[in-house]
Amino acid sequence: xxGHMGKILRVNLTERKISIIETKKYKQWYGGHGMGSAxxxxxxxxxxxxxxxxxxxxTIMSSPLTxxxxxxxxxxxxxxAVGLESYPTEWFTRTGFGGRFAPxxxxxGWDGVVIEGKADKPVWVDIRNGDVQIKDADHLxxxxxxxxxxxxxxxxxxxxxxxxxxxxDTRRDSGRTTQKPAVLTIGPAGExxxxxxxxxxxxxxxxxxxxxxxVWGSKNLKxxxxxxxxxxxxxxxxxxxxxxxxxxxxxxxxxxxxxxxGNFPFAGNPNIGVFxxxxxxxxxxxxxxxxxxxxxxxxxxxxxxxxxELHYYGAYDIKKHGKITQANMRAAxxxxxxxxxxxxxxxxxxxxxxxxxxxxxxxxxxxxTDLPLEDVGEASFIEEFIRRISYKQEIGAVLAEGLxxxxxxxxxxxxxxxxxxxxxxxxxxxxxxxxRTEVEWGYGSILGERDVNEHDFNWCCxxxxxxxxxYGVEPxxxxxxxxxxxxxxxxxxxxxxxxDYSDEGIYSEPxxxxxxxHRHYTRxxxxxxxxxxxxxxxxxxxxxxxxxxxxxxxxxxxxxAVTGQDLGFEESLEIGRKMWNLDRAIWILQGRHRxxxxxxxxxxxxxxxxxxxxxxxxxxxxVFEDGEWKYKSVVGRILxxxxxxxxxxRYYKLEGWDPATGWPLRRTLEEIGLKHVADELESQxxxxx
Amino acid sequence: xxxxxxxxxxxxxxxxxxxxxxxxxxxFKLSATAGNIPYEFYNLESVVGFLRTDPLDALxxxxxxxxxxxxxxxxxxxxxxxxxxxxxxxQAIQRATSLDKPYAxxxxxxxxxxxQRLEQCQVATAKVDQPSTDSKLV
Numbered sequence: 001x002x003g004h005m006g007k008i009l010r011v012n013l014t015e016r017k018i019s020i021i022e023t024k025k026y027k028q029w030y031g032g033h034g035m036g037s038a039x040x041x042x043x044x045x046x047x048x049x050x051x052x053x054x055x056x057x058x059t060i061m062s063s064p065l066t067x068x069x070x071x072x073x074x075x076x077x078x079x080x081a082v083g084l085e086s087y088p089t090e091w092f093t094r095t096g097f098g099g100r101f102a103p104x105x106x107x108x109g110w111d112g113v114v115i116e117g118k119a120d121k122p123v124w125v126d127i128r129n130g131d132v133q134i135k136d137a138d139h140l141x142x143x144x145x146x147x148x149x150x151x152x153x154x155x156x157x158x159x160x161x162x163x164x165x166x167x168x169d170t171r172r173d174s175g176r177t178t179q180k181p182a183v184l185t186i187g188p189a190g191e192x193x194x195x196x197x198x199x200x201x202x203x204x205x206x207x208x209x210x211x212x213x214x215v216w217g218s219k220n221l222k223x224x225x226x227x228x229x230x231x232x233x234x235x236x237x238x239x240x241x242x243x244x245x246x247x248x249x250x251x252x253x254x255x256x257x258x259x260x261x262g263n264f265p266f267a268g269n270p271n272i273g274v275f276x277x278x279x280x281x282x283x284x285x286x287x288x289x290x291x292x293x294x295x296x297x298x299x300x301x302x303x304x305x306x307x308x309e310l311h312y313y314g315a316y317d318i319k320k321h322g323k324i325t326q327a328n329m330r331a332a333x334x335x336x337x338x339x340x341x342x343x344x345x346x347x348x349x350x351x352x353x354x355x356x357x358x359x360x361x362x363x364x365x366x367x368x369t370d371l372p373l374e375d376v377g378e379a380s381f382i383e384e385f386i387r388r389i390s391y392k393q394e395i396g397a398v399l400a401e402g403l404x405x406x407x408x409x410x411x412x413x414x415x416x417x418x419x420x421x422x423x424x425x426x427x428x429x430x431x432x433x434x435x436r437t438e439v440e441w442g443y444g445s446i447l448g449e450r451d452v453n454e455h456d457f458n459w460c461c462x463x464x465x466x467x468x469x470x471y472g473v474e475p476x477x478x479x480x481x482x483x484x485x486x487x488x489x490x491x492x493x494x495x496x497x498x499x500d501y502s503d504e505g506i507y508s509e510p511x512x513x514x515x516x517x518h519r520h521y522t523r524x525x526x527x528x529x530x531x532x533x534x535x536x537x538x539x540x541x542x543x544x545x546x547x548x549x550x551x552x553x554x555x556x557x558x559x560x561a562v563t564g565q566d567l568g569f570e571e572s573l574e575i576g577r578k579m580w581n582l583d584r585a586i587w588i589l590q591g592r593h594r595x596x597x598x599x600x601x602x603x604x605x606x607x608x609x610x611x612x613x614x615x616x617x618x619x620x621x622x623v624f625e626d627g628e629w630k631y632k633s634v635v636g637r638i639l640x641x642x643x644x645x646x647x648x649x650r651y652y653k654l655e656g657w658d659p660a661t662g663w664p665l666r667r668t669l670e671e672i673g674l675k676h677v678a679d680e681l682e683s684q685x686x687x688x689x
Numbered sequence: 690x691x692x693x694x695x696x697x698x699x700x701x702x703x704x705x706x707x708x709x710x711x712x713x714x715x716x717f718k719l720s721a722t723a724g725n726i727p728y729e730f731y732n733l734e735s736v737v738g739f740l741r742t743d744p745l746d747a748l749x750x751x752x753x754x755x756x757x758x759x760x761x762x763x764x765x766x767x768x769x770x771x772x773x774x775x776x777x778x779x780q781a782i783q784r785a786t787s788l789d790k791p792y793a794x795x796x797x798x799x800x801x802x803x804x805q806r807l808e809q810c811q812v813a814t815a816k817v818d819q820p821s822t823d824s825k826l827v
Contacts, residue, residue, distance in 0.1 A: 259749045263721035269750060281754075295754070310754060311723035315716075315739060318758065319728070322738040346726060354729060357710035423727065432724040455722070463721050470719075470757060471745055472791025534722075612768040617717035617725035617759055618792075 003064025014117030033527030067103035072535030075286025087428025108228025187339030204304025235564030262464030320377025404428030524576030594662035658688030
């Protein structure tokens with residue numbers, strides 16, 4: 001199969017040993033997540049270890065599409081290991097980031113990096129094409145993520161000017177580059193072994209969920225730098241170019257711009273123009289991406305930050321100053337520099353301010369701290385807050401464990417999960433979108449190990465109709481039309497009822513199909529082929545014929561052009577199912593059981609927060625009621641525990657798992673080529689049935 | 690826009706006060722990528738600051754960076770009436786939002802009402818805070 005470079009770098013930090021895994025050994029897993037899970041399965045002998053355990057294995061993987069012309073696919077990187085963030089179990093988990101690290105890895109000749117063991121002192125890994133060295137990082141330890149990268153850039157390209165040609169090796173045609181190394185690093189939050197630390201690459205590519213920055217810190221691994229001068233061989237360059245030209249019409253057309261309300265993946269706007277605050281910005285994107293969802297700002301602040309980093313502190317800033325100020329931008333930059341997960345920061349600040357409102361936070365109080373909560377919204381507060389957590393100082397020593405463990409330490413967890421003050425809906429991860437209303441998000445997260453953070457159905461079934469309603473604009477398609485589009489695209493099920501988010505629909509068999517489809521699609525296409533969540537899947541596209549996006553035809557066309565393999569879409573979902581089952585097997589060996597798979601208690605108890613608020617924001621979704629499709633507000637809904645339990649049984653049966661335990665059956669694993677996994681589960685008494 | 694009668698010092702003090710945890714008001718910052726982020730409000734001033742929507746063209750153009758500051762206006766009116774004891778402002782909010790208009794079109798009128806009341810309260814309390822000429826004479 002084309003697209004792979006043929007070898008995976010294996011780094012044993014304990015022995016300071018470099019070796020090679022041949023990629024073809026794992027070719028049945030295609031790339032990214034699939035390969036990462038399979039390698040973890042093979043190399044991490046004991047699966048129920050702590051994330052801090054030196055036996056933990058980290059995989060950093062690219063995909064066959066990485067570094068090619070496939071749009072919104074060339075720049076993503078998949079990272080896996082036993083994580084630190086999830087509660088109560090440190091699940092084997094995944095995270096990802098964009099930018100140029102993964103393509104640079106391939107240009108250097110590697111499909112991925114596997115990290116094992118623990119260095120006896122801080123180190124960094126220096127990859128220059130095929131030359132790999134483990135180097136001392138005493139001079140880097142203690143530096144923030146940005147300074148670390150600058151130091152490495154200078155060290156690798158010592159005496160050279162960025163942007164000018166540098167010779168990396170002796171190959172005639174591909175031994176030179178104008179690029180600086182791509183560096184993936186941790187900041188102080190990772191070095192100091194917090195559970196909320198991110199991996200950072202360039203200015204604003206953060207891999208936050210899972211707390212893998214702390215895993216790196218525990219291994220004394222400060223950074224991996226790579227610079228490569230090769231290229232990726234694709235099967236059919238002419239077809240790849242033709243496909244790229246074909247799909248161009250589905251993206252934004254600056255010459256014939258259609259302003260459409262809503263958020264659309266492939267057709268989404270790049271980060272352009274001037275902010276309402278008057279700050280200019282120009283688009284910036286990962287390698288090969290047309291979407292360019294990040295920006296470079298004229299102030300130089302918040303460069304490349306584009307998602308939660310730009311929003312987690314914004315409303316506090318607005319509350320304090322009446323508008324977005326540089327405090328918000330500073331907050332974005334700080335999380336990148338310290339290497340810390342903003343979702344946890346957001347949930348912690350909210351939790352503290354709620355408890356402060358109850359009179360429980362302050363010097364000498366239940367949560368004894370001199371943290372100046374009256375300054376929330378100021379840049380000075382967020383800087384102090386992040387610093388204390390990153391260096392485990394004062395209250396930061398407790399919060400560094402993540403909100404769930406911090407709330408537990410203060411004896412608050414049970415009460416605050418019931419009330420929603422600690423809005424941790426899945427495995428101690430902060431609520432992102434609400435699992436009571438947009439259930440595929442919540443169900444997928446609790447059946448997995450983290451906030452799924454995959455917007456496939458979110459933007460078309462929730463955000464677009466909701467925001468259209470808020471602004472009094474007609475959605476681009478009716479709910480009925482959307483159900484018809486979905487019925488065409490959600491192969492092999494092709495069931496329009498899969499997007500019925502009504503009070504009945506969320507417990508139905510079609511909803512089980514939707515969650516299964518989503519898990520299998522994203523495992524293969526997003527986590528393993530590394531298609532970006534901000535562009536794929538493309539169901540609803542205002543630039544497409546009859547508002548149809550490119551999914552599923554686009555995925556398979558690009559896959560074939562790069563790899564030469566004629567993969568059917570349904571077949572790809574089966575491979576995704578295989579990956580999903582392998583992950584589940586690992587979680588089961590870590591202790592997973594059906595009885596654990598419940599959303600945060602407030603999801604079943606709190607239709608409204610006591611006081612003067614609806615519990616949730618406006619939530620208009622597709623529902624099928626009284627024989628017709630409509631967009632309807634489902635705000636304020638709580639889940640029925642019994643019905644959710646019944647739904648889980650439907651889902652487990654659909655997946656071929658034992659309804660009593662949630663463990664896969666032998667025949668399920670064998671039919672997808674996982675007999676060895678079934679054998680291992682059986683040997684440990686954890687096989688379904 | 691309604692012309693609100695200037696409040697007394699006592700009313701203004703009550704309207705400007707920090708409310709208790711049980712009396713707090715909730716809202717959400719909505720964005721396409723980051724999810725719906727809940728926020729709690731403990732005084733009128735922070736509500737005024739928070740309440741905003743990006744213009745429609747900015748919502749479209751800025752995509753990831755755009756956001757909506759959302760507070761349910763019916764809940765807001767109830768909070769103003771029951772917690773801040775400002776019946777007049779509550780009624781004005783109800784009037785401003787009673788028409789069948791989308792949320793985004795209601796934000797500016799409501800925000801103006803809140804700003805007007807906030808300014809009135811600040812004036813009312815500032816006058817009393819400063820020593821009067823009469824007291825100097827005494």
